[in-house]
Amino acid sequence: MAIGDGTLLLSGFSLIGSRGSWRNLVIGRQCFINDGCVFDAAGLIEIGDEVNLGQGVLITTSSHVIGTPDRRAGRLTPKPVRIEAGAWLASRAVILPGVTVGEGAIVAAGAVVTRSVAPNTLVGGVPARVIRHLDH
Numbered sequence: 001m002a003i004g005d006g007t008l009l010l011s012g013f014s015l016i017g018s019r020g021s022w023r024n025l026v027i028g029r030q031c032f033i034n035d036g037c038v039f040d041a042a043g044l045i046e047i048g049d050e051v052n053l054g055q056g057v058l059i060t061t062s063s064h065v066i067g068t069p070d071r072r073a074g075r076l077t078p079k080p081v082r083i084e085a086g087a088w089l090a091s092r093a094v095i096l097p098g099v100t101v102g103e104g105a106i107v108a109a110g111a112v113v114t115r116s117v118a119p120n121t122l123v124g125g126v127p128a129r130v131i132r133h134l135d136h
Contacts, residue, residue, distance in 0.1 A: 004029035004049065011035040017042040017062070024061070027051075028085070043078030043097065051083050054091035054109065059083070061097050084119065104136055 001015070001022045006029050013033060015022055017040055024041035027033070028049035036056040039045055043061030047053075061081050067074030079098035083089065087101045090109040095101065100116040107113055108124030108131070117123050120136040 001025045001027075003027045004031065007031040007033065009033045013037040013039065015039050015041055034091070042076065044080040045083075046080070047083045048085035048087070048103070050086050052088045054089060054093065056092045057089045057095075058093075059089075059095045063097050104134065106134065 004027060007027055010033065015025060016038065017024065021041040024044045025039055027047045028051065030050045031047060032052045034053055034055045037053050038058045040060035040062055045059055045061060059081050062076055062078045064076055065074040066072060081095055081097065082100040084101060084103040086104045089107045092110045093107040094112045096114050099113050101107060102117050102119030102121065104120040105117045106122045107117065107128065108122065111124045111128040112126045113123065114127040120134040122131045122134055123129060124131050
């Protein structure tokens with residue numbers, strides 16, 4: 001795991017995934033990681049510089065292909081997640097596999113992000129939708 005200079009971990013966080021998945025978590029400089037965040041690092045999670053994560057944020061890189069009727073959760077398939085510089089993920093936001101949250105974007109509290117978010121955009125809801133574009 002790599003954590004950049006000046007990053008503040010307010011309290012513990014959970015890192016889950018397969019053996020050695022700790023290597024898949026890269027957190028930049030001057031970030032703020034609030035209490036109760038969960039990182040599913042089956043795939044790479046890259047968090048840029050000066051990113052803020054609110055309480056209980058979940059970033060997950062793994063999902064399953066749809067299986068047969070006797071077991072719908074098929075083979076595990078990890079996809080990387082990238083949170084670019086200056087982004088803010090508010091409390092209880094959920095970021096799903098393969099998503100990039102663009103530079104300076106905001107994900108509202110409780111949002112479930114199923115697709116990538118453009119830079120300097122505020123998204124919210126389930127699934128997350130664009131609320132407005134932000135000044136940059």
